[in-house]
Amino acid sequence: xxxxxxxxxxxxxxxxxxxxxxxxxxxxxxxxxxxxxxxxxxxxxxxxxxxxxxxxxxxxxxxxxxxxxxxxxxxxxxxxxxxxxxxxxxxxxxxxxxxxxxxxxxxxxxxxxxxxxxxxxxxxxxxxxxxxxxxxxxxxxxxxxxxxxxxxxxxxxxxxxxxxxxxxxxxxxxxxxxxxxxxxxxxxxxxxxxxxxxxxxxxxxxxxxxxxxxxxxxxxxxxxxxxxxxxxxxxxxxxxxxxxxxxxxxxxxxxxxxxxxxxxxxxxxxxxxxxxxxxxxxxxxxxxxxxxxxxxxxxxxxxxxxxxxxx
Numbered sequence: 001x002x003x004x005x006x007x008x009x010x011x012x013x014x015x016x017x018x019x020x021x022x023x024x025x026x027x028x029x030x031x032x033x034x035x036x037x038x039x040x041x042x043x044x045x046x047x048x049x050x051x052x053x054x055x056x057x058x059x060x061x062x063x064x065x066x067x068x069x070x071x072x073x074x075x076x077x078x079x080x081x082x083x084x085x086x087x088x089x090x091x092x093x094x095x096x097x098x099x100x101x102x103x104x105x106x107x108x109x110x111x112x113x114x115x116x117x118x119x120x121x122x123x124x125x126x127x128x129x130x131x132x133x134x135x136x137x138x139x140x141x142x143x144x145x146x147x148x149x150x151x152x153x154x155x156x157x158x159x160x161x162x163x164x165x166x167x168x169x170x171x172x173x174x175x176x177x178x179x180x181x182x183x184x185x186x187x188x189x190x191x192x193x194x195x196x197x198x199x200x201x202x203x204x205x206x207x208x209x210x211x212x213x214x215x216x217x218x219x220x221x222x223x224x225x226x227x228x229x230x231x232x233x234x235x236x237x238x239x240x241x242x243x244x245x246x247x248x249x250x251x252x253x254x255x256x257x258x259x260x261x262x263x264x265x266x267x268x269x270x271x272x273x274x275x276x277x278x279x280x281x282x283x284x285x286x287x288x289x290x291x292x293x294x295x296x297x298x299x300x301x302x303x304x305x306x307x308x309x310x311x
Contacts, residue, residue, distance in 0.1 A: 007260045009160045011233030012109040017151030020185040024301040034135035041130040047071040048127045058278040062305045064102040070119040105298040106290035125157040156184045159257035160233040166225045166256045177240040182212040188293040
């Protein structure tokens with residue numbers, strides 16, 4: 001049966017070590033084997049793990065594809081029948097999942113939730129960090145020489161903001177208490193907004209890998225929308241806001257991403273659905289835009305990726 005699934009675009013920004021080497025430097029030795037681990041991350045009574053992780057090629061571009069599975073239990077405490085509400089105590093196992101696809105040329109990614117309750121971008125980020133950390137730690141336990149040890153991963157997964165989604169979220173906001181922009185080492189990306197570049201240059205001058213800037217009580221919502229739209233997943237934003245009804249909330253990057261719909265047939269195979277997902281996003285600028293540095297890094301490792309693909 002064909003059903004409309006929710007699709008989200010994000011930036012899978014991963015660097016390695018003190019020098020923040022690009023992800024593809026360690027794709028074969030860390031990323032791929034770590035993601036293929038059968039280890040399970042547990043959180044709040046749920047279990048998360050990756051499955052069917054593969055290197056695929058779509059329109060001549062290499063992508064890393066797979067499933068994020070959430071193993072959980074559904075508790076049924078009551079049921080309504082013709083006789084009225086009836087108490088019950090039943091537990092059913094459930095394994096909702098999401099598809100993921102990472103464009104290796106520019107490390108943009110999509111996650112597609114298969115159903116209600118499927119794992120989200122935050123679950124993916126936590127599971128990816130868990131697997132990378134465990135793989136590197138276990139590998140380094142078996143290595144004596146310091147120069148042979150694997151570097152630690154610095155992974156930041158940030159949703160790509162969309163102007164319309166930002167405007168919609170801020171529509172009922174009465175006041176913005178503060179706007180915080182957090183900076184992290186980039187993986188070959190080049191920011192278009194000069195103010196971001198200037199702030200990163202300041203971090204470089206003082207030899208710092210990360211930092212943040214805070215703007216208090218900004219009143220110009222239109223300029224805030226422009227600023228958030230310009231981050232493009234290369235800066236991690238958060239806003240502390242007060243709504244018109246008096247409630248307050250902290251909005252993060254995933255509050256401003258666009259939820260797109262993609263028709264998938266539950267009866268189709270994994271490979272076919274992955275191709276359908278790739279076909280949906282392959283021409284979207286947010287998924288395909290790549291800097292010259294991105295392209296240079298990708299071209300350098302294209303042969304190695306081809307060997308893995310054919311191997």
